[in-house]
Amino acid sequence: MLELLSPAGSMEAVHAAVQNGADAIYMGYGDFNARRNAKNFTREEFAAAVSYCHLRGCKVYLTLNTLLGDRELPAAAECAADASDIGVDAILVQDLGVLRMVRQAAPDVPIHASTQMTVHNLDGVKKMADFGMTRAVLSRELSRDAIAYICEHSPIEIEVFGHGALCMCYSGQCFMSSVIGGRSGNRGLCAQPCRMRYGWNGKADGNPLSLKDMSLAGHLRELRKMGVACLKLEGRMKRPEYVAVITRVYASAIREGREPTAEEVRQLTEAFSRQGFTEGFYQGKTGPDMFGIREEQKEPRELFALARQTYEDGESQRVPITFYSLIRKGEPAQVGVKDDRENVVTVEGPVPEAARTKPLTPEGVEKQLSRTGGTPYRCEGVRSVVDEGLSLPAAALNALRREALEELSARRMAPPVRRRGTFQPGVRYENRREEPLLTVSVSRAEQVTGALLALSPALIYVPLEELAAHPELAGRGNLAVTLPRIAWDREWKTMTEQLRRVRDMGVEDALVGNLGMLDVAKEMGFGLRGDFGLEIFNSQALKELRHMGLKSAAVSFELKLAQIRDLSKAVDTEIITYGRLPLMIMENCIIRNRTGGVCRHACEGEENLLTDRKGARFPVVRTYGCRNEILNSKTLFLGNKQNDVRRCGAWAQRLMFTVESPAECVRAVERYLGRSDWEPREYTRGLYYRDVE
Structure with a gap:
């Protein structure tokens, strides 16, 4: 299955992504990521977000994908180690020094090569594998043939961008914002000078550096067939309603093995676009048709109102579970639950009594245990063994269901056992004294x-x-x-x-x-x-x-x-x-x-x-x-x-x-x-x- 990775620039966006079907989210923590203007999370907020996601079967990737100076590395090492302890599923990096630091501070956490590393050929992917990385995010400029070739021969997972803003420059190689305005895109504070007006012959009368947003809606089955492991949606700086809309469209299409419908593409456009979308890089057809600007338009109030409902009005019940019950004469009632990760929890309740009027039946047990509304769980079946002639109050079955789900939730949210290392700057090499x-x-x-x-x-x-x-x-x-x-x-x-x-x-x-x-x-x-x-x-x-x-x-x-x-x-x-x-x-x-x-x-x-x-x-x-x-x-x-x-x-x-x-x-x-x-x-x-x- 093609993993869908959604952006999360706030806790509300985390809820929007998860409730609309994201398989994973990426988010910042502290000041060490490529979207420092997003509402990055404190340690407590980050831990809450990881628990929220893991409970609902969604992975969390931490973005540490900026260049860091020597004085920043100790604090970033604490950030990486904390994230590993909390249970983050992977860390994205750009900087070779940050990679070296993460290996020391959080030796057991998987590391992904950010698109900021400008990985755009097979040898680049193999080099990431040599570094011990488990996934590489490819440059957005690559064509379908280039992606397919890399996927066919890659020793690690491949992630590609599927929807959102396109930079004019290869990611990780842009210095325009820093050199002109002192705000570095490689440090997470791009001022987006490519969206400004430029021209030729002394006249700034156009937008020759402003690309339309990418959309690979219509190529999802092809991407999955060629072996792409993950499709990334861009937008950590955008509002949670946007995250909800684009996540729902892509998640539904991927889950149902189809491409987005015309109506869904209209929703994507209404949520955000720059005079439509482009798939020019993917098709290998570059040119002026790929360019566009953001035009003033009314907020899509109806679309965004419906989007808010998806993450404000309860749970989508995304985790499939199966209940088991054993109710026998003279023995404590037992209820077990099994999730999609082979976690199994069993709890015991009171000893059933002899029925005076209406005895308990397997159908009655199933009715009580399958009531998972208001929880992240979706009951897909109940298997019961119930002796005849016994009685057990509905309240007792409800309590067993709640206890089993609480213990299952605790198990799903428990962070993995990982080593915590110490960042060591190591030996210092002195400056040369002779003339350069x-x-x-x-x-x-x-x-x-x-x-x-x-x-x-x-x-x-x-x-x-x-x-x-x-x-x-x-x-x-x-x-x-x-x-x-x-x-x-x-x-x-x-x-x-x-x-x-x-x-x-x-x-x-x-x-x-x-x-x-x-x-x-x-x-x-x-x-x-x-x-x-x-x-x-x-x-x-x-x-x-x-x-x-x-x-x-x-x-x-x-x-x-x-x-x-x-x-x-x-x-x-x-x-x-x-x-x-x-x-x-x-x-x-x-x-x-x-x-x-x-x-x-x-x-x-x-x-x-x-x-x-x-x-x-x-x-x-x-x-x-x-x-x-x-x-x-x-x-x-x-x-x-x-x-x-x-x-x-x-x-x-x-x-x-x-x-x-x-x-x-x-x-x-x-x-x-x-x-x-x-x-x-x-x-x-x-x-x-x-x-x-």
Whole structure:
């Protein structure tokens, strides 16, 4: 059976989800989850929610799926350990350091890989399995064929999003909210800048980044057939009536082995939509039809009033049970009850007396025991052995029924016996005292000029496609290959062929920005270096990378310099100190959408500048697989802050060249080497000096 997973941003939403048929819910506890603006639960509320759900046969997953700093990890460890003690069924994580911490603090609780980990290919899923995770939530951009392939070969459970809001960027790779507004989506406080107005040619006259909500209503049987274990509904920030409506529609369809009806789809639309729904990613049909905005409309009062009734007016009686009774002469009456999890409870009552008028019958016993109204239980049968000629008051049978159900409820709500561990930060690695090396990354082979090479950068990272297409670069400087952050399984053959060519060129190191790319590079003999896409935010994540054999890692540019300085650097640490920071990487090509299907990329001679409502212009460039990447409107520049960079104790600082001309690349390197006073015309310090929420 396809598990239905519903959102719960409040206790009312918990009731709405459970009473409308959710098999599991996901919820936050404390400040460590990807929806920090939702009404997250206190310990007492969380424990009450888990008991409420477990009593009714519904699982609870805790979301710890944000990036956490070193100072936050001890409190998060307490949160994880408490949740394990309470009986949470799994914990979702994004951060490798949080994963490492949860293993210590709550060693027995299952862990799921959040969609924030950008798991989008089979190797990524296998890597999650290597980490000991039991489930991976796939990126929402994947097509049905990609999902089916992963399901067929996956060693762990696969979860996919089935309904709700779509981010324009691959989850876990969006930096737009933090870089522009100081509110990080990777820290649970996305300001949704993609919903704002943007445009081309200096005019913010449209919404080219606002996708319609996803709906896979109509594909439920197909998802179950391909082996998807869980269908997730999005919406922890939405009201409980919405949760009730979407849960009821999907739960009914799944339970009855059908697709939602036209009327049910109308209810989904009325509950919330952005000019309808899209299934473009699932169908493999991206384009302008996938975009829409939220329009002002009247609240669906009648629909929401009916939805409230489903969770305010009693129990839906969702747990099937069977009663057993044994009523014999001279023996205490016995009543047993068995649930769908093979829990069996037996209680004893008074000794029956001889009947003076109307003797007790099996039918009479069944009538009394089957009265489970007002409880979460649904009686599916009563099996009785009743001797003839005996009498037992109805009140006595009612009391036995209540006692049996109370004991059954206590057993269902009892948390599992689990170990509680202690989070240990471990040994501290000291900062480097020597001057950081200078590395550069380029986006085009033409940027690797003789003038640049003459400045002797410690490493020059070149994109896989570019390096494979330019064998003449072999032997020119200390080159490393930059692997794509996104590469589907259908692209794997081409990617591995390119990697072999690059390895044959003598390139020894690979810069990896997605966990799903690590093993293929390692198997080909490359030394592994971590890129910013791995989202390294704390010392524990660096220790995890050391355990995995990485030589170096670029830390998150959402950290302040002071936080980077305080990291325990288990591997050589790299800081990005120059360049147009990447804000989004997208599967839906907004350049093609703009030009009516003609894909004229910046790399082919035309500059594509996305303009926001304040007039800022963001370059849009091509990346691996004909995807788009949005770059910041301003250039990050720390050339005149080198003393602050040195105090961070890093192995290297990287200059990231994207839209720069070859001459601009050389000027930037010369400045960072202290050979000039050149500065970009307009620049930013990024997030290195300001707090990011």
